[in-house]
Amino acid sequence: MAAVRETVKTVGEVEKYKYGFTTDIESDKAPLGLTEETVRFISAKKSEPGWLLEWRLAAFRRWLTMEEPKWAKVSYPPIDFQDAYYYAAPKQSVKLNSLDEVDPKLLETYKKLGIPLTEQKMLAGVAVDAVFDSVSVVTTFKEKLREVGVIFCPMSEAVRDHPELVQKYLGSVVPTSDNFYATLNSAVFSEGSFVYIPEGVRCPMELSTYFRINEKQTGQFERTLIIAEKGSYVSYLEGCTAPQRDENQLHAAVVELVTLDDAEIKYSTVQNWYPGDEDGKGGIYNFVTKRGDCRGANSKISWTQVETGSAITWKYPSCILRGDNSRGEFYSIAISNGRQQVDSGTKMIHLGRNTSSRIVSKGISAGRSSNTYRGLVSVHRKAENVRNFTQCDSLLIGDRCSAHTVPYIETKNPGAVLEHEATTSKISDDQMFYCRQRGIGEEEAVALIVNGFCRDVLQQLPMEFAVEAQKLVGISLEGSVG
Amino acid sequence: MNDKAAQIFAETYDRERAVLPGAGGWLARRRDAALKSFVEAGLPHRRLEEWKYTDLKQALEKAAFVPAPAHEGAVVLPDTAVASAFAAIDRHVVVFVNGRHRPDLSKAVRLPKGVELHSLNDVLHEQWVKELVERRFDDARQSENVVDLNTALMHDGAALRIRKGVRLDKPLHLLFLAADGGASHTRNLILLEEDADATIFESHIGGAAAFADIVTDVALGDEARLSHVKLQDEGAGAVHLATLRTRLAAKSRLSSFTLTLGCGISRTQNFVLFAGEGAQAHVNGAYALKAAQHADQFCVIDHAVPGCTSHTLFKGVLDGASEGIFQGKVIVRPHAQKTDGRQMTHALLLSRDAAMNAKPELEIYADDVQCAHGSTVGELSREAIFFLRSRGIPEMEARQLLVSAFLDEALDLVPHEAAREALKLLAAGWFADGEGRA
Numbered sequence: 001m002a003a004v005r006e007t008v009k010t011v012g013e014v015e016k017y018k019y020g021f022t023t024d025i026e027s028d029k030a031p032l033g034l035t036e037e038t039v040r041f042i043s044a045k046k047s048e049p050g051w052l053l054e055w056r057l058a059a060f061r062r063w064l065t066m067e068e069p070k071w072a073k074v075s076y077p078p079i080d081f082q083d084a085y086y087y088a089a090p091k092q093s094v095k096l097n098s099l100d101e102v103d104p105k106l107l108e109t110y111k112k113l114g115i116p117l118t119e120q121k122m123l124a125g126v127a128v129d130a131v132f133d134s135v136s137v138v139t140t141f142k143e144k145l146r147e148v149g150v151i152f153c154p155m156s157e158a159v160r161d162h163p164e165l166v167q168k169y170l171g172s173v174v175p176t177s178d179n180f181y182a183t184l185n186s187a188v189f190s191e192g193s194f195v196y197i198p199e200g201v202r203c204p205m206e207l208s209t210y211f212r213i214n215e216k217q218t219g220q221f222e223r224t225l226i227i228a229e230k231g232s233y234v235s236y237l238e239g240c241t242a243p244q245r246d247e248n249q250l251h252a253a254v255v256e257l258v259t260l261d262d263a264e265i266k267y268s269t270v271q272n273w274y275p276g277d278e279d280g281k282g283g284i285y286n287f288v289t290k291r292g293d294c295r296g297a298n299s300k301i302s303w304t305q306v307e308t309g310s311a312i313t314w315k316y317p318s319c320i321l322r323g324d325n326s327r328g329e330f331y332s333i334a335i336s337n338g339r340q341q342v343d344s345g346t347k348m349i350h351l352g353r354n355t356s357s358r359i360v361s362k363g364i365s366a367g368r369s370s371n372t373y374r375g376l377v378s379v380h381r382k383a384e385n386v387r388n389f390t391q392c393d394s395l396l397i398g399d400r401c402s403a404h405t406v407p408y409i410e411t412k413n414p415g416a417v418l419e420h421e422a423t424t425s426k427i428s429d430d431q432m433f434y435c436r437q438r439g440i441g442e443e444e445a446v447a448l449i450v451n452g453f454c455r456d457v458l459q460q461l462p463m464e465f466a467v468e469a470q471k472l473v474g475i476s477l478e479g480s481v482g
Numbered sequence: 483m484n485d486k487a488a489q490i491f492a493e494t495y496d497r498e499r500a501v502l503p504g505a506g507g508w509l510a511r512r513r514d515a516a517l518k519s520f521v522e523a524g525l526p527h528r529r530l531e532e533w534k535y536t537d538l539k540q541a542l543e544k545a546a547f548v549p550a551p552a553h554e555g556a557v558v559l560p561d562t563a564v565a566s567a568f569a570a571i572d573r574h575v576v577v578f579v580n581g582r583h584r585p586d587l588s589k590a591v592r593l594p595k596g597v598e599l600h601s602l603n604d605v606l607h608e609q610w611v612k613e614l615v616e617r618r619f620d621d622a623r624q625s626e627n628v629v630d631l632n633t634a635l636m637h638d639g640a641a642l643r644i645r646k647g648v649r650l651d652k653p654l655h656l657l658f659l660a661a662d663g664g665a666s667h668t669r670n671l672i673l674l675e676e677d678a679d680a681t682i683f684e685s686h687i688g689g690a691a692a693f694a695d696i697v698t699d700v701a702l703g704d705e706a707r708l709s710h711v712k713l714q715d716e717g718a719g720a721v722h723l724a725t726l727r728t729r730l731a732a733k734s735r736l737s738s739f740t741l742t743l744g745c746g747i748s749r750t751q752n753f754v755l756f757a758g759e760g761a762q763a764h765v766n767g768a769y770a771l772k773a774a775q776h777a778d779q780f781c782v783i784d785h786a787v788p789g790c791t792s793h794t795l796f797k798g799v800l801d802g803a804s805e806g807i808f809q810g811k812v813i814v815r816p817h818a819q820k821t822d823g824r825q826m827t828h829a830l831l832l833s834r835d836a837a838m839n840a841k842p843e844l845e846i847y848a849d850d851v852q853c854a855h856g857s858t859v860g861e862l863s864r865e866a867i868f869f870l871r872s873r874g875i876p877e878m879e880a881r882q883l884l885v886s887a888f889l890d891e892a893l894d895l896v897p898h899e900a901a902r903e904a905l906k907l908l909a910a911g912w913f914a915d916g917e918g919r920a
Contacts, residue, residue, distance in 0.1 A: 071531065381834075396849035399816070409840040411859050414831035420842070420857040426849040 030087035036060060039187050042087045046156045046190070049163060059176040059186035066180045072343040073372045073404055074312050076248070076285065084250060086188045086221070144204070150234075151196040152207050155223055158194035165196055169227055173256035173293045173320070181252040181314075182289040185221045189254065192222035197232035197263070206462055208237040224255040228263035230296065235266040237465055248276075248311060253288045261296030261323065266304070268461055270469055273309035280339030283311025290317035294326035294352075302329040303346065304460045306469045308476040311340060316374065318347035321355035321383075328357040331457040333469075335450075335476045336369030336401070345375035345392075345406075350383040350416070359390040362454045366397035366477055372404040377418055379411040386416040394424040395453055397446065397477070447474035485524040487542035491665075492521055494549055495634055502637060503603040508612055516633035523627040532624040535807040535839045536778040541721050541747045547693040550580040550664030557587060557661055563911055564715040564743065565687050567904045573653040573683065574599075581658070581666025581694070582638045596648035602639040602669055611641060614671045614699040619727055619753045621782045621813060626753070629725055632697040636669040644678040646703070653681040653898065658696070660688030660716055670698040674706035674734075681898055684712040686744075691719030698726045702734035704758060709737045709897045713905065715744035718773065722748035730790075732758025739896045741905050742769035742777045743912060752781040756790040756818075763792045768892040768905075770885075770912045771804035771836075778807040783823065785814045788848075791822040797892040798829040799885055799913075800836035811843040812855070818848050825855040830862060830888055832881075882913045 030041050039060050043053040068079070145152050151162060158166050176186040193209045209224070228234055251273060257265050267290075276283025286309075292301035303317040319328030330346040342365075348357035357377065365371035373392045394403035405422045427449050435445035451458070451473055458466055458473075495517050504510055525539035526532070557579050559565050574590035576583065576599070583601040590599055598605075605611050615633065619626055640656050656670065674680060686694060694716065702708055708728075716722055722745045728736050740750050754763045769777045783792045798806040808827040829838040842855040862884050870880035889909045896902035 394844075394846070396846070396851075399819070399849045401849070402845070402847040404846065405842075405844040405855065407840075407842060407857065409857050409859060410837070411831070411839075412837040414834060414836060414861040416831075417860040418858060420840075420855075422842075422844065422855050424844060424846050424851060424853040426851075 029085045032085055033082040034084070034086055034188065038086050042188055042190055045087060046159070048156075048159055051167065052159060055171070055176065056187050059183050060188075062177055063180070063183040063187055066183060068180050072314050072374070073370065074314060074341040074343050076312055079250065079285070081184075087190050148201050148204060149198040150201060150203055151194065153194055155189070155192040155194050155225070158225075162194070162196065165227065166194070166225070169225055169256070169258055171256075173258060173291050174254050174289050179289060181287040182254050185223060185252050185254045185289070189221045189223035192224045192253070194224075195226040195234060195236065197228045197234045199229040200231045201229075202232065203234040206235045206237055208239070220249075220251045220253070222253045224253070226257045226265055226267070228259045228265050228299075230260045231262040233264045235462060236268070237462060238267070238269045239272070248283060248285055250285045250287065251310075255288070255290040255317075257292035257301055259292070259294050259296060259299035259301055259326075262298045263296060264300040264302075265292065266302045267292070267317070268304040268465055270306045270465055270472065271309050271313070272472060275309050275338060275340050276311040278338055280311065283340075284309065286310035286313045286315060288315040290315065291320065292318065292328070293320045294323050294328065294355075296326070297323040297352075298325045299323050300327040300329070302331070302460070304331040304457065305333070306457075306461070306472065307332070307334040307342060307344060308472050313340075313342040313344050315344045316346055318349070319357065320349045320351065321357065322351045324352040325354045326352055327355065330357075330359045330361070331460040332361045333364070333454045333457045333473070334361070334371055335364045335366075335473060336371045337367045337476055338369060339367065340369040342370070343372040343374055345373045347376040348378070348388060350377075350379045350386045350388070353382075353384045354386075355383060356387040358388070359392070360456050361392040362457055363392065363394040363403055364397065364450055364453070364477070365394070365401035365403050368400045370402045370404070372406060373422075374406040376408040376410070377420070378408075379413050379416040379418070381412040383413055384415050386413065386418070388416070388418045390420040392422045393453070394422070395450065396424065396426045443478060446477055450477060485539065487539060487546065488521060488525050490546065490548070491631060491635065492517065498549070498635075502635070504606045507606065509606055509615070512616060513634045516630040520627065520630035520634060523630070526624060526628065530624045532622055532780070532809070534841070535805075535809070536747070536749055536776065538628070538723065538749065542693065545691065545693065545719075545721060547663070547665040547721075550660070550666045550692060551662055552582050553579045553661045557584070557659065559659065560687060560689070562687070563908060564685070564713065567685065567713060567908055568653075568655055568683050568901065571653060571900045571904070573655045575655045575657060576640055578638065578656070578658045578668065579661050580664070580692075581668045583640070590654070594648060594651050596645035597650055598643040599654070600641045602636075602641045602671065605641045610643065610673050611671060614673065614701060615669070617699065617727070617729070619755055619784070621753065621755070621784050622811070625751055625780060625782070628695075628723060629697055629727075632667050632669060632695050632725070635667040635695075636697070637667060639669040639671065641671045642680070642682075643673045644675060644680055646675040647677045649678070650680040653683050653901070655683040655685070658684070658686045658694065660686070660690040660692035660694060660720060663691045665693040665695065667695045668697075670696070672698065672700045672708065674700075674702050674708055676703040677705045678703065679707045681709040682711070683901060684710065686714045686716055686722065689717035691717060693721045694723070696724045698724070700726065700728040700736070702728065702730045702736060704731045704733055706731070706734045708735070710739070711896055711898060711901050711905070712738070712740040713908070714740065714742050714748060714750075717744065718746050718775070720745045722750075724749070725751040725753070727753040728763070729755045729757050730761040730763060733760040734758065735761065736763045736765075737895075737897050738763075738765050740767040740779070741893075741908065742767065742771075742779075743908065745775065745777070747776045749778040749780065754781070754783045754792065756785050756787050756792075759787050759789040761790045763790070764895060765792065765794045766892055766895045767796045768889050768909065769796075769798040769806060770889065770909060771798070771800050771806060772802040773804065774802065775804040776807075777805075778809070781810045783810075783812045785812070785818040785821045785823060788818050789820045790818070792824070794825040795892050795895065796827045797889055798838070799832060799889060800829060800838060801832040803833070803835035805837045805839070807839045808857075809841045809843075810855070811845060812853060814846040814848050814851050814853065816847040819850040821848065821851040821853065823851070823853040827857045828888075829859045830885065831859065832862070832885075882910070885913050886910045
């Protein structure tokens with residue numbers, strides 16, 4: 001009977017999604033469903049200029065003609081796009097001037113999430129733009145950033161204060177017609193972060209956004225735009241959580257990055273949306289379009305992602321290597337447990353000369369989950385001396401999960417050197433035995449081995465995130481052995 | 483139906499239905515059903531994932547092949563290195579001209595007891611023939627749909643059955659010559675019963691603008707061993723569509739090798755299904771292309787049972803404005819533990835206009851497996867050429883050495899020694915023809 005008790009206990013622990021609390025705050029929602037009126041409502045709520053409303057409406061009309069993509073290796077019941085709220089804002093009547101004025105309940109939420117929103121952030125040195133459902137609550141460290149000319153603000157504020165920049169770059173990397181979910185996002189995006197790093201500036205601190213879906217039945221559609229001018233550098237962190245709910249919630253974000261000559265953007269994500277329960281009930285549908293455009297020569301874009309959450313992940317952070325000598329990187333850890341489904345990877349489009357890219361993807365599947373790497377490396381005719389190295393390794397824990405690798409390698413230039421390798425294996429009995437005989441428990445041993453398996457990617461994360469990510473790796477795999 | 487080429491095939495079927503072999507029997511019903519599903523699916527095009535890099539519909543529409551005529555008169559085999567590649571090897575030869583068996587040109591005498599070799603049309607009444615023809619693999623529906631076209635229109639082929647424990651004394655060479663233009667649909671059936679052993683060469687030659695549609699169905703019994711070596715060198719105006727489907731019972735072994743040198747557009751499909759434990763499949767190939775040639779190598783290996791091994795290696799050299807494609811998929815089903823699956827594809831681009839597309843795919847549902855795949859694309863190493871030149875070897879020769887060495891890694895996997903050497907000579911000759919010069 002001891003074994004039974006233990007199982008019950010383990011199951012009990014697994015059920016506890018650490019971030020699965022909701023915050024009881026009155027919120028201001030758009031009417032249920034999606035029509036042209038909804039789009040106008042959101043635009044009006046945000047007091048947006050006419051050009052942006054037109055842009056949204058054009059996207060919306062286009063979206064009506066599009067079909068949901070079906071090619072990914074994921075399955076889910078059809079989504080009723082009319083049965084969701086496309087805008088939800090925590091109700092606050094007055095404009096805020098400082099952190100002290102923010103609803104203490106909200107701050108409490110963030111405290112539970114463990115983001116250093118208050119004084120701690122001085123130590124952490126992180127400037128945070130926290131997005132709660134659809135609106136940005138507060139952006140810290142604004143003053144300090146302003147001194148060096150960095151603009152870091154919610155998208156709605158950028159539309160108001162820097163319309164020329166937004167108009168120039170919005171949709172220039174992910175056009176409104178790009179794909180079903182990106183088009184939907186273009187029509188209804190409600191918030192997101194805007195970052196502008198002026199020429200020659202190295203952003204003095206890491207910028208960070210925290211996303212949280214709180215309201216029931218809402219979708220979150222944020223839109224992030226980062227522009228790094230010539231010779232600038234920025235490291236940007238993004239974290240996501242959502243409360244535990246029975247129904248599925250849609251998260252369809254768009255992230256656009258632009259680097260000009262000699263600029264560099266490092267974009268790190270720790271995605272820990274609610275994955276649904278053991279039977280696959282509830283959880284977030286994470287259908288995200290992320291793309292970076294290395295527009296200038298010698299520029300660099302680096303994506304690092306740790307994907308542990310979401311019921312379904314459909315996400316391909318990509319790099320368009322347009323500028324000569326530009327470089328794209330993609331480091332990914334995707335962990336799936338329970339009944340999670342992940343179809344993720346990257347695209348490296350080599351257009352410029354001497355461009356190089358590196359892809360390191362580590363997929364870990366446990367429970368009854370399915371984990372797919374899908375990636376494209378494409379070399380155009382005029383792209384001389386292209387180099388690419390791709391490594392994607394999969395680790396299977398248990399015999400009811402699955403791991404798939406679907407790489408596409410397309411080249412039209414003989415000077416390109418492309419290498420792809422992939423392996424699939426399980427945790428070796430020898431490794432487990434070694435850990436166990438030194439008194440390390442089974443779950444801890446798995447976490448240890450998996451952390452070792454992911455090390456190449458974890459090393460790419462900024463310090464504060466790396467620690468959190470390592471813990472997350474352990475938590476996500478709880479209950480996957482034994 | 484807006485699919486013009488498919489319509490031509492449908493019309494051909496309507497016209498020839500009554501005279502095609504097997505009329506009135508089970509095959510006629512099977513043909514009707516196959517044609518119906520072929521017409522429903524249409525010819526494959528690039529919007530289908532499995533045909534992402536090859537537009538068969540467009541190719542066939544453009545060429546608008548009519549059925550190839552039955553060639554009656556004398557035939558002289560072309561006097562080329564490829565045509566005589568296996569000539570020095572002591573072998574049985576069965577010749578097909580325009581897809582039709584020509585006993586007068588064939589030479590398969592004194593077969594060992596227990597080896598039954600017939601023209602397909604002579605054995606249509608046999609149960610094993612029915613079973614093989616009706617078989618479906620279903621791992622790659624979009625690619626298997628073209629088998630329906632073959633089933634509907636097949637008019638001839640070789641049927642080889644080897645009884646339990648019998649070894650085919652010398653290799654069987656199936657020689658296909660496209661003497662005139664037009665479409666031919668050939669079906670070969672190979673059944674190796676328990677512990678049987680055979681080596682088969684298959685070569686496709688001829689300069690005509692023909693459409694060769696070949697399906698070879700293989701069933702291997704427990705511990706049976708088949709080595710299949712295929713050589714394809716058809717004309718620049720030809721379209722070649724070949725499907726090899728093999729079902730392996732326990733502890734059987736398949737070794738398949740394809741050397742592709744010819745054809746404007748070719749698609750070589752290889753389906754392997756492991757149905758018994760402990761079986762092994764080696765699916766390898768090499769291709770050397772020039773001008774505007776387009777060659778698509780497609781393989782699906784289904785580990786449906788535990789403990790099987792599959793190794794795949796395809797190497798290609800691309801010159802001119804040619805395009806090489808490798809699409810492979812290894813499936814490991816739930817419970818197919820102890821699977822060893824390896825899949826490699828390497829390509830060399832010799833010219834500025836050549837292109838390579840690779841999609842090596844793994845689909846794994848079991849945890850205790852060893853699976854790996856790799857893919858590389860690049861050009862000849864300048865350092866290696868420099869090294870050879872610094873030793874007094876002229877550049878052309880240096881390039882030829884490096885290209886041969888590159889292809890040899892794959893060619894070395896041909897088990898039959900004399901065939902291996904013959905293919906190596908052809909590969910080396912391909913470059914020396916002056917075609918391999920960038």
